[in-house]
Amino acid sequence: xxxxxxxxxxxxxxxxxxxxxGYEATGVYTHILDERxxxxxxxxxxxxxxxxxxxxxxxxxLSFSPSDWLLVLxxxxxxxxxxxxxxxxxxAGASGVILVGSTVDPWSPKVLRASAGAMLHVPIWxxxxxxxxxxxxxxxxxxxxxxxxxxxxPESIYTADLSGLVxxxxxxxxxxxxxxxHVDSWVTVPQVGRSESLNVAMAGTVxxxxxAHARG
Numbered sequence: 001x002x003x004x005x006x007x008x009x010x011x012x013x014x015x016x017x018x019x020x021x022g023y024e025a026t027g028v029y030t031h032i033l034d035e036r037x038x039x040x041x042x043x044x045x046x047x048x049x050x051x052x053x054x055x056x057x058x059x060x061x062l063s064f065s066p067s068d069w070l071l072v073l074x075x076x077x078x079x080x081x082x083x084x085x086x087x088x089x090x091x092a093g094a095s096g097v098i099l100v101g102s103t104v105d106p107w108s109p110k111v112l113r114a115s116a117g118a119m120l121h122v123p124i125w126x127x128x129x130x131x132x133x134x135x136x137x138x139x140x141x142x143x144x145x146x147x148x149x150x151x152x153x154p155e156s157i158y159t160a161d162l163s164g165l166v167x168x169x170x171x172x173x174x175x176x177x178x179x180x181x182h183v184d185s186w187v188t189v190p191q192v193g194r195s196e197s198l199n200v201a202m203a204g205t206v207x208x209x210x211x212a213h214a215r216g
Contacts, residue, residue: 007120010055015041020049028052043109056107062125062136068095069211070138070167071204072130074181075101078173082106083114084201085170085208090118092208093215098133098167099126130169130182138167142183143207144176145197152179154186157207162214170204 002023005011011028017038024030039047064070071089076082082104089097099106103126112119127133130140141162144154168187171177176197189198189206198206 003117003120004052004054009057009120012053012055014050014052017047017049022048022050024050025052044113057124060123060125062127062132064095064136064138064165066165068165069162069215070094070096070098070133071208072098072100072133072140072167072169073103073204074130074169074177075172075175076103076170076200079104079108079110080114081173081199081201083111083116083119085204086111086115086122086124087118088201088205088208090115090122092212094122094208094211096123096125099124100130100169101128133167134182134184138165140167140169140183142169142177142181142186143171143203144179144186144188145203146188152186154188156190157187157210158190160185160187162211168204168207168211170200170207173200 005025011025013031014025014028015031015033015038016024018032018034038049042051071085071094073082073085076085076099086097086106104111106119106124106126133140141160142152144152146152169177169181169183189203191198197203
């Protein structure tokens with residue numbers, strides 16, 4: 001709650017369990033609930049004792065600086081994966097996370113919990129297609145777990161040019177990124193073991209931390 005307020009979120013109401021003794025936002029109407037009622041409306045097994053209704057963040061224009069880098073997620077469906085990817089992007093200093101197409105609701109409780117609060121501190125955009133990013137001047141690097149199966153000839157993420165305004169694009173958990181996607185080039189995370197591919201959240205975390213390292 002304190003993080004949401006510090007991040008500038010507008011609280012409409014807050015609901016407090018009658019035995020709660022902790023942070024409460026000031027200037028917000030407070031509803032005191034008994035334990036049974038409070039727990040019945042919470043979607044966690046052991047709620048902390050305070051909940052709030054916040055105004056949804058308003059949309060912002062696609063405007064970036066030449067040195068920004070973005071994590072671009074196309075139709076990621078699992079809330080745990082999305083929350084983890086946002087958390088990794090924020091930890092690696094990404095300028096923002098772009099959600100493309102029918103991605104899971106970024107403001108669902110499961111995504112918020114999986115992000116460990118990172119959703120409050122990294123800009124999130126939701127757009128319809130990758131073309132919008134290219135029109136905004138973003139160089140798009142599509143990710144694939146296959147070397148040459150689709151004729152993509154991906155370069156190792158560890159040797160790829162990550163300079164300038166760049167967006168690294170990851171696809172859906174089951175299908176990956178469509179080989180026909182409108183990206184500028186393809187990259188991959190080299191593997192030496194027998195696993196066919198990394199989970200999208202794992203791959204995105206590896207890539208995000210490498211970009212942070214490569215950019216100093």
